[in-house]
Amino acid sequence: xxxxxxxxxxxxxxxAVTGAILTALGFYAFIVRRHALRQLLxxxxxxxxxxxxxxGLGRGPDAxxxxxxxxxxxxIVVAVALTAFGAAMIVRLAEAPRSPDQGKAGKPDA
Amino acid sequence: MNLLGLLVAVPLGFMVAxxxxxxxxxxxxxxxxxxxxGLALWLALLPPGTTLLVGNWDLPLGILLRADGVARxxxxxxxxxxxxxxxxxxxxxxxxxxGGAATAETFWPLLYLMWAxxxxxxxxxxxxxxxxxxxxxxxxxxxxxAMGSLAAALRYFMIAMLGSLxxxxxxxxLVANYNTxxxxxxxxxxxxxxATVMALGLMTAGLLIKAAxxxxxGWLPPAHAAAPAPxxxxxxxxxxxxxxxxxxxxxxxxxxxITGSAALHVLGGLGAAAVxxxxxxxxxxxxxxxxxxxxxxxxxxxxxxAFPLVAGAVEPSSAWAGMTLHGVAHMLAxxxxxxAAGLMxxxxxxxxxxxxxxxxQAMPLTVTAFGLAAVSxxxxxxxxxxxxxxxxxxxAIEQGAFLYAGVLVVGGLLxxxxxxxxxxxxxxPLAGAGPDTASRGPVTGGVKAVAPLxxxxxxxxxxxAGTALVDVSAIEVPWATPTVIQPEVAP
Numbered sequence: 001x002x003x004x005x006x007x008x009x010x011x012x013x014x015x016a017v018t019g020a021i022l023t024a025l026g027f028y029a030f031i032v033r034r035h036a037l038r039q040l041l042x043x044x045x046x047x048x049x050x051x052x053x054x055x056g057l058g059r060g061p062d063a064x065x066x067x068x069x070x071x072x073x074x075x076i077v078v079a080v081a082l083t084a085f086g087a088a089m090i091v092r093l094a095e096a097p098r099s100p101d102q103g104k105a106g107k108p109d110a
Numbered sequence: 111m112n113l114l115g116l117l118v119a120v121p122l123g124f125m126v127a128x129x130x131x132x133x134x135x136x137x138x139x140x141x142x143x144x145x146x147x148g149l150a151l152w153l154a155l156l157p158p159g160t161t162l163l164v165g166n167w168d169l170p171l172g173i174l175l176r177a178d179g180v181a182r183x184x185x186x187x188x189x190x191x192x193x194x195x196x197x198x199x200x201x202x203x204x205x206x207x208x209g210g211a212a213t214a215e216t217f218w219p220l221l222y223l224m225w226a227x228x229x230x231x232x233x234x235x236x237x238x239x240x241x242x243x244x245x246x247x248x249x250x251x252x253x254x255x256a257m258g259s260l261a262a263a264l265r266y267f268m269i270a271m272l273g274s275l276x277x278x279x280x281x282x283x284l285v286a287n288y289n290t291x292x293x294x295x296x297x298x299x300x301x302x303x304x305a306t307v308m309a310l311g312l313m314t315a316g317l318l319i320k321a322a323x324x325x326x327x328g329w330l331p332p333a334h335a336a337a338p339a340p341x342x343x344x345x346x347x348x349x350x351x352x353x354x355x356x357x358x359x360x361x362x363x364x365x366x367x368i369t370g371s372a373a374l375h376v377l378g379g380l381g382a383a384a385v386x387x388x389x390x391x392x393x394x395x396x397x398x399x400x401x402x403x404x405x406x407x408x409x410x411x412x413x414x415x416a417f418p419l420v421a422g423a424v425e426p427s428s429a430w431a432g433m434t435l436h437g438v439a440h441m442l443a444x445x446x447x448x449x450a451a452g453l454m455x456x457x458x459x460x461x462x463x464x465x466x467x468x469x470x471q472a473m474p475l476t477v478t479a480f481g482l483a484a485v486s487x488x489x490x491x492x493x494x495x496x497x498x499x500x501x502x503x504x505x506a507i508e509q510g511a512f513l514y515a516g517v518l519v520v521g522g523l524l525x526x527x528x529x530x531x532x533x534x535x536x537x538x539p540l541a542g543a544g545p546d547t548a549s550r551g552p553v554t555g556g557v558k559a560v561a562p563l564x565x566x567x568x569x570x571x572x573x574x575a576g577t578a579l580v581d582v583s584a585i586e587v588p589w590a591t592p593t594v595i596q597p598e599v600a601p
Contacts, residue, residue, distance in 0.1 A: 023279065071281075089252075
């Protein structure tokens with residue numbers, strides 16, 4: 001309830017609302033898309049949205065609070081590292097010789 | 111840097127050393143296992159409540175490491191389990207099987223990364239730092255799963271990343287609302303409002319994915335079943351537990367005043383469903399490793415089934431101990447079972463349960479380890495699993511929560527059904543089509559069976575150390591005083 005208190009809309013709120021929209025879009029794409037690369041991109045859109053929310057809502061009324069900024073930077077570093085890792089796995093999987101378990105990831109392979 | 115810092119820094123140091131030494135890095139475990147066991151034992155002997163402010167930054171900004179009951183118990187059990195798994199991997203190297211995605215060399219840095227991440231996660235009270243440790247452990251877990259099946263690992267990676275971001279979104283809402291992410295500070299200022307409820311919901315959903323609670327367990331069986339045995343043991347014993355411990359921090363330390371009994375019963379209900387569903391799925395498997403993996407789904411259910419029992423107890427310390435001891439007993443028993451299963455499958459003709467015939471004669475020590483681990487998982491006395499289930503069962507009966515009590519009993523029976531099926535297959539006479547017994551001779555070499563046997567033995571011995579462990583696991587938190595649970599207030 002407090003979140004929606006009738007204060008004037010600040011720049012922080014615009015960032016946060018944009019972030020919420022991005023998060024929803026990314027989540028939708030994650031559910032709808034089946035290809036691993038698209039899912040990775042979708043997760044990154046969600047990540048961008050979350051960072052915008054974190055930075056936008058963390059802005060104080062006048063001064064900029066350094067803590068959310070520090071959290072966002074750490075979060076971006078983690079996200080970049082994981083995206084590189086995920087992309088590397090997707091490349092590996094694409095290069096791997098066609099094995100029976102490919103295309104049906106739901107089944108544990110023997 | 112004091113002991114708490116060392117518990118995180120030392121495994122990271124070993125990780126870097128293992129990366130630099132490449133092939134010969136595997137010998138590092140001979141130093142790492144005793145050093146980490148010593149540090150963890152030291153931690154367990156420290157007075158509860160020992161803390162470290164990393165870098166001496168004060169609290170709203172700094173990161174607090176704290177040795178409370180859960181942290182001491184989990185770090186100690188983790189050190190024993192990871193150390194034993196590492197020593198086992200030294201004598202039985204985890205080669206990547208069909209995927210060919212990774213070699214035994216990559217196993218070691220991942221083991222140390224998971225060790226550091228898990229220790230940091232068990233010790234820290236900073237929710238954002240917990241996000242980082244979650245990612246450390248997930249990264250190691252996905253890479254370990256990729257040693258078996260890339261496809262299963264990629265699926266695990268995607269769902270785990272979504273879970274992390276849900277958790278991070280919750281952290282963002284808490285930062286905006288309270289301007290702090292420290293559990294101990296949040297406990298003092300937490301109030302019931304929309305943002306907090308949303309944050310708690312998002313974080314819980316993300317963590318339930320990581321902890322693989324039904325119905326978010328889908329990624330677990332393929333990933334855990336396909337990985338090489340030491341990797342499976344790490345995944346089931348350690349990776350899944352971190353999500354659970356963070357949920358404990360959130361639900362019982364930071365927001366005990368907000369979590370209504372309805373929400374607690376949702377978690378408890380999911381846990382009960384996980385026990386039944388995981389057990390039935392385990393019964394339906396005809397291959398050994400998926401059976402053990404589905405057993406993890408069922409055993410995770412008990413951890414969450416305990417949530418409403420702890421919150422509803424007049425004297426919560428025994429239910430609390432039951433919950434945490436169950437986590438530790440599962441760590442020991444499941445690691446032992448995966449290691450034993452790996453050895454058994456290497457000796458057997460195939461990966462089906464029916465192929466296990468004759469193994470009881472060929473490798474009695476390994477089958478004994480599997481059997482002892484099964485005793486603890488079923489909750490037969492005397493074992494750690496029995497002590498934990500007994501504490502939970504008596505809490506459930508005391509509160510008149512007969513549904514949970516029934517699930518506890520039925521879950522034990524179902525576990526007996528699927529685990530005895532695997533065990534009895536080992537005692538069956540050798541199938542005619544199997545390889546001749548001579549080819550199984552070398553596998554009986556005792557050294558390989560030592561680690562699973564030691565872990566399973568510890569799971570049994572826990573049954574005799576009951577009250578001492580109850581004392582170690584005890585923590586001081588607001589809910590320890592009665593009448594904390596408030597009725598859910600409609601927002």
